[in-house]
Each structure stands twice: as structure tokens, then as C-alpha cells.
Amino acid sequence: MKKSFSLFIFSFIVFILLSSASNLGLITKQVEYKNDLIKKKNSLIKLHKKLGKPGPHDWLAKHDEPGETFEEYLDLDPILPTEKKKYLYISQLGELTSQEKEILKITEEFLAVYFNIPVKEGDIIATSKIPKKMRRKSPIDGTLQFNTRYILYDILLKKIPNDAAAYFAITQDGLWPGPGWNYVHGEASLWNRVAVCSLWNYGSPIKDGKINKKFLIRVLKLTSHEMGHMFSMNHCIKYECNMCGGNHIAEMDRYPLWLCPECMAKICWLTKLTPEERYENLKRFYKKYGLDREYDFCNKSLRIIKDK
Numbered sequence: 001m002k003k004s005f006s007l008f009i010f011s012f013i014v015f016i017l018l019s020s021a022s023n024l025g026l027i028t029k030q031v032e033y034k035n036d037l038i039k040k041k042n043s044l045i046k047l048h049k050k051l052g053k054p055g056p057h058d059w060l061a062k063h064d065e066p067g068e069t070f071e072e073y074l075d076l077d078p079i080l081p082t083e084k085k086k087y088l089y090i091s092q093l094g095e096l097t098s099q100e101k102e103i104l105k106i107t108e109e110f111l112a113v114y115f116n117i118p119v120k121e122g123d124i125i126a127t128s129k130i131p132k133k134m135r136r137k138s139p140i141d142g143t144l145q146f147n148t149r150y151i152l153y154d155i156l157l158k159k160i161p162n163d164a165a166a167y168f169a170i171t172q173d174g175l176w177p178g179p180g181w182n183y184v185h186g187e188a189s190l191w192n193r194v195a196v197c198s199l200w201n202y203g204s205p206i207k208d209g210k211i212n213k214k215f216l217i218r219v220l221k222l223t224s225h226e227m228g229h230m231f232s233m234n235h236c237i238k239y240e241c242n243m244c245g246g247n248h249i250a251e252m253d254r255y256p257l258w259l260c261p262e263c264m265a266k267i268c269w270l271t272k273l274t275p276e277e278r279y280e281n282l283k284r285f286y287k288k289y290g291l292d293r294e295y296d297f298c299n300k301s302l303r304i305i306k307d308k
């Protein structure tokens, strides 16, 4: 009896030691990965343009924001995809036109690459679910607008799938978040994995029988920006970056689809990819859709990382 008890204690101690060693190994790997990201993001700074003084109608002229470095982001304990919550769900809010659906398909492909995440199409959400007091006529052009907060917290949050890392709704109608706002193109929750985006005022999805690249780029920027928020990323205030806040469409057009070094490191962290892997994946997408500027940017970034 005594012998088998000692054996049990011995096995227990061995088990504790082995699991501590394996946890230690995991922590060491994470520290190495983090240090590698810091080194690479610092090497990329020279490729990026610092934000200038905001114009009178730009986001930063109206909103006082602190910005966020990669290290500060990690301290927030951000929302990340997990083994159990690993899919991005995208639902149409009201049915999109066939041309818009074509753009949506490409957007799904893009987000899957940009965030290294499998995408699933969610059910179409009927706009009839939005009550009368949560819709209005746009003060700009009189078109229909829906209240974003109602969509986020009274519709999406209540039906978010259990395995969703993030849950997106996309509508062709306009959006506004509440008093004092004329419109927004999208809004996301930083802590609840939900977001809504609007295609209103982006122009025509098709031009001369082909995908309108301007429309496509706007949608890719908007959706990836809101996705960043769903993974707890705050706005960027340091560089011209896809995570900069945009107060109007001209400001959004001014910022690139790519990310500054700080925001790039955050997305690498949440996707568990190295910057090289992420740029190579993005290059394939950009090549397929003829997005030359973005393709070149990936190449330049890769060259700098390899030379460092």
C-alpha cells in the first residue's frame, strides 16, 4: 500500500515537472515570436509615412485619440481567434445586388488572407428586424439609414455563432451610430466580436463591365479596418495606415490598404503568422486581382525584412 502511494506521488511529481517544462517551452516560444515581430516592425519603419496634421474635417481633428503601439495592444489582452472561436462569419443585412455580391465574394477571400481566418457565410438578416425608431432618413441625401448600435447589440450579439471569432453584417443601406452623427461607413465593438459595414456612397461596383477597383479597394479597406477593431485594435494615429480613423470618404481614400509596422505586428500576433508569411499570402491575392500598388508594397516590405 505504502509502495503504491509513493509511486503515485512520484508519478504526480513527474507529471507536474513535465507540464511545467512544456509550459515553459511554450512561453519561451511566445517571447521569441514577440521579439522577432518587434525587430521586424522596427526595421519596416522607414517604409512608412508619418501622419501629417489633420485637415479641419478629418477624424483626428474631431476625435482626440491616444493611439496604440504593438506592446500596448498586447497589454490590453485583446480578443483573438481561438481553437473554439475560429471562424469569421459574414452576413448580408438585407439582400445585396448581384454586383455587390460579386464584391462580397472577393472581400471574403481577402479577409481570409488578411486575417488568416476561415470565412463562413452567415444567414441573410432581414432589415425588417430593425424597428422604425432605429431607422431614419439620412440628413445628407434623404436615403435610408439604420442605427448601428441596434444592429450590433440587439441583432448581431444575440445571434453570434458559438464558433465565431468575429461576426460581420454588410448592408447596402446607410448607417448612423446615434445623435450628432450624419453617417458612418462601419462600426465595430472592440470586445464583443461584432461589426456592421455599409456600401452606401461607394459608387458603382462594376465599371465598363469589370469590377470597379475603386469600389473594391474601399470595401476591402473598410471591412479589414472594422475587422481589426473586432480584434480589439484601436485607431492608429502615427502613420498613414489602414487602421487610421476616417471621418469622410476622401480621408479613407487617402489612407492605404496596408498597415503600419505597429498594426502589422498586431495582426501577425493574432494570426500567428510571421510578417513574411503574411506578405507572401497577400501578394497572391493582390496579383490575382491586379492590385499593383499593394503588391509592390508587399515586395518592398519583404525586401527590407530579408535585408535587416
Ligand SMILES: [Zn+2]
Pocket (backbone or CB within 6 Å): 225, 229, 235, 244, 245, 246
Ligand atoms: Zn475605426
Ligand SMILES: [Zn+2]
Pocket (backbone or CB within 6 Å): 236, 237, 239, 241, 242, 243, 244, 259, 260, 261, 262, 263, 264
Ligand atoms: Zn497603424
